[in-house]
Amino acid sequence: MAEETLSQFLDGLPEKTPQHQFVSLDDFYGKLIAHKDNEGKESFTPMIIFLNMPEERFQEMTRPSPNTELMSHFLFAYSHPLRCIILGYVSEIHRFIKDSFANLIDRKITEMGLYSEMERPGSVARSYGSVSKQPDASWTPTKARDHVVNPTLLLEIGQARSVKRMEEDARRWLTFVHTPIFNVVVVKAFDYPKIVVQIWGSFRMPQFRSAGKRIEAIITRSNGETVVERHSSAVGNPPVTMPFERVFLREKNKENPREGDFVFTDQDLQSVVESIWKAQRLI
Known part of the structure; x- marks a missing residue:
């Protein structure tokens, strides 16, 4: 079976879903906080995408940390070969x-x-x-x-x-x-x-x-x-x-x-x- 492409992995999400390049976990968590704080605004979309998130950082994200409470407000889907993570805000x-x-x-x-x-x-x-x-x-x-x-x-x-x-x-x-x-x-x-x-x-x-x-x-x-x-x-x-x-x-x-x-x-x-x-x- 052919490997899934990035466009296939992202198919079916709202057109205006914001995409970011992964920089660091600190930057990642900061953007999630900002995304969460935008709830209720006209421009808000529940989904957010990060590209090129290394496997090591994904594994670190899933472990208990001071940001566990923040992550409880999101559900994720992470493609290991594509290094892409989609997060959906749980309103x-x-x-x-x-x-x-x-x-x-x-x-x-x-x-x-x-x-x-x-x-x-x-x-x-x-x-x-x-x-x-x-x-x-x-x-x-x-x-x-x-x-x-x-x-x-x-x-x-x-x-x-x-x-x-x-x-x-x-x-x-x-x-x-x-x-x-x-x-x-x-x-x-x-x-x-x-x-x-x-x-x-x-x-x-x-x-x-x-x-x-x-x-x-x-x-x-x-x-x-x-x-x-x-x-x-x-x-x-x-x-x-x-x-x-x-x-x-x-x-x-x-x-x-x-x-x-x-x-x-x-x-x-x-x-x-x-x-x-x-x-x-x-x-």
Whole structure:
């Protein structure tokens, strides 16, 4: 497979995303502080790019330091061969969207009586291929067969990133060599009453893993009503669903009738999305 080019790595970001040459970590942190302080200004864009960041400086950036609190306001994606890092500012609205969907997933786990079987370590950096990246949230089964200690489910929230870029990120998470990830929930929020929710899953082939979009829900507002439009290749236009086995890496316990697939009903989505729109002051 051909190495990814810089233009491919940056594809799907806002056109006016600022780019800087990496000079030093002090300069890097200073520019991040200035970027964060620009929030609310008309010229502000959530993303920021640094070119030619040496591997050693990237590794140093990821270690605990006096700047750890500053870095908690950003999520990064770093291409090791390109030495390019993309950082996305985590605004209060972004965090609210993430918490809203993460709490919905947690609620489904709790309703099955399985909260102790799943850990949510947060936006811990993971690597796929030659890229290290932080998802918004991740879930790791604690009692899976083979004592798996890697996440099986990731959550990706996007406001500035295009849907196409988020789909490509999901595909990468699911198909890199030896990936433990089986599910990616993609949530794209717009600046008007529209949110797209996608469930991506991987499929094992004899020699490789492929990935596909299992189902998509587009939630919009029309005449004062919240409308959920679902798109799926499955017969009967089912609700937004994730297979139980692909999250917990085990079969359902027949003696626990509460165990089942993750089903996000239209009512679930309407409730979560309306709370987000209220936080965005869109309704």
